[in-house]
Amino acid sequence: MADMPAAAPAKRSILTPFNVIAALIVIVGIVLTILRFTKGLGAVTNLSHSNPWGFWIGFDLLTGVALAAGGYVTAASVEIFGMKKFHSAVRPAILTGFLGYSFVVVALLYDVGRPWRLPYPFFVSQGVTSVMFEVGACVALYLTVLFLEFSPAAAEWLGASRLRRLLVRLTLALTILGVVLSTLHQSSLGAMFLIAPSKLHPLWYSPYLPVFFFVSSIAAGLSMVLFEGTMAHRYYADRMDEEHMAEREGVVFGFGKAAALVLGGYFATKIFGIALGNNWALLFTPYGLWFLLEMFGFVLLPCFLFAIGVRDRKMGLIKTAAVITVLGIMLNRLNVSLIAFNWHLPAAERYFPSWMEIGVSVFIVTMGLLVYRFIVTRMPIFFTHPHYRSGSHGEK
């Protein structure tokens, strides 16, 4: 594994099923992009005056940021909480986080009316009373942190040893900064909806919304690391070194155990939320059943699956639980931003995404996957660069 046989995959045909599908998606995406920036949001979205936020906010922004939480969760476990045996999971998680956030910003460029003004809140006019100001500031800073956390891999690839040494020395400071920023913006994404108690269904609206979003982002991050690990092992096993392979099982069971605990805590806080609002009676309405489905099917069920998987040492169960949790996070974010939002509006005025909105989201995710592939097949992500293998885990 010391020197990667870089020439080996070059001989394969480019016309793999993945590439063909990706190319089609990219072509459609480019057409939709042109449409968006020539005809306006009205031409590609089903947004309306009463439903100003749609799939791009509910999925691309809210779900995207939650699922990109693996970066701070993994970095914190290893660098701060001292779980050194998960070391091999850090780089893939940081990379996924960095790409996740980058493409969240790309998605925002489609969604906001005047994308080139995105730096305005920092450099032109500061609306500091806005929760969104905080979200924007933290996401912008955290994207920088993720870039710096990721850059040692790029520096190793480019052979820039001195730059790498400098960056590695920043690891602890960057990790702490990353956790601070993530705590703030993960929670603030929930806090954005605090201003609209009259629009969000009481089962989802709670003064605890920021806490719910933060805690669930930890579960999302853990599950995403597990899910991504499963995928990576299927497709990029040849890029992994012995350390990565040897630690794999420990990572799966360790993260599985953590996810079970976090989901359990999350479930409890959600119950407290119902108690605080005294919303028990609402549980027996149609929205209540939908809420219970989210809580039992996508929080408590994966919580138990994780726990049983860890106890019985069953990898398959943990992988399943991770997928359910990821879907559950998506469901929760869509519930808060779209499904339970504007619940009082008559059915005819409710929002449902257009195929073009979903198309743009798929396009952006595909671009993320393509960049991911480009990086993991070139840079030392799943293996330690032979040049820097001294000591147990790099220089520190």
Place this chain on the structure above:
Amino acid sequence: MTVSRRKFLQWVAGAGIGAMSAGTARAAHGVFEGYPGSYGVLHDTTLCIGCRSCEKACNEVNNLPAPEVPFDDLSVLDEKRRTTAAAYTVVNRYDEIEDHNRPVFRKQQCNHCLEPACASACFVGAFTKTPEGAVVYDVSVCVGCRYCMIACPFDIPAFEYDEALTPRIMKCTLCHPRLLEGKLPGCVEACPMEALTFGHRNDLIAIAQERFRKYPGRYVEHIYGQHEMGGTNWFTITGAPLEQIGLRTDLGTIPAPEFTAGALAIVPMVIGLWPVLLGGIYAINRRKEKIAQSEKETEVDQAVTATRGEAEAKAKAAAESFKKQKEKAVESAVKKALAEAEKNKGKEES
């Protein structure tokens, strides 16, 4: 873009103060009752005939695009409408109202909150509550994120979805430019029934109460906007049950910025304490590692010493026993030799 240190510090301070100010202002002054002498409008639905003159006037003074259906066509009232990018105000007709044998018409536009949700939510501060009472919008900084539309409890701001690159938020300005010129808002000026009254906010409250007193039974005695969402500069009074003419009664009296003030106030705490907590956890782990490391080393040392001692003792014992054996061997050899010598001597003698 270069940023001076001073400017940077201003931002940092601004962010901190901004996060805290909502809470502190309230603690210091209690409830904000609006700028003294600010203006507003009182809409009396008992006088409104749904003629749409206000919509027409609004369209003209604000240079909005011509409507698809002309303003004198009242068939649009058959459906419920809301404000749009082309209409800052709309009138709706509500049929079959309790205890009413004729429909009730209600005009809808920006209510000009005392503490506006839109202004609180905007991350570039594009909305301003003016001392005159109007909530105005500055397109020159707007990013088009539409958070104001999410935040508004009255569903008022609209967005130019068909503008590709320069969409604006569109909403009633209380004719702020006209107010500054000493003119009435377009809608108020155009109303043929005097269903709209313009005046100081305090006077409007007095006028509404006067009408309640003068015409018992005609009104639901509630000035909608006096306290809703912390109070607004636009009031509605009516004889119909509020919910039946689309006025939400579940909004409460807490101004919108209050809902996010708590979450924003936590921010400085997280920034201040998280690094301490995380740094502490890191330090504890490092210490544990170090102790574990040194314990391991001591153990190894002890083990080495112990083994060495044992080995030495063994070697010593071995050496001793070897020595003894050797002595014994020598002794026995000597004895043997002596015995042999004796024997030989005996042989020779015999």
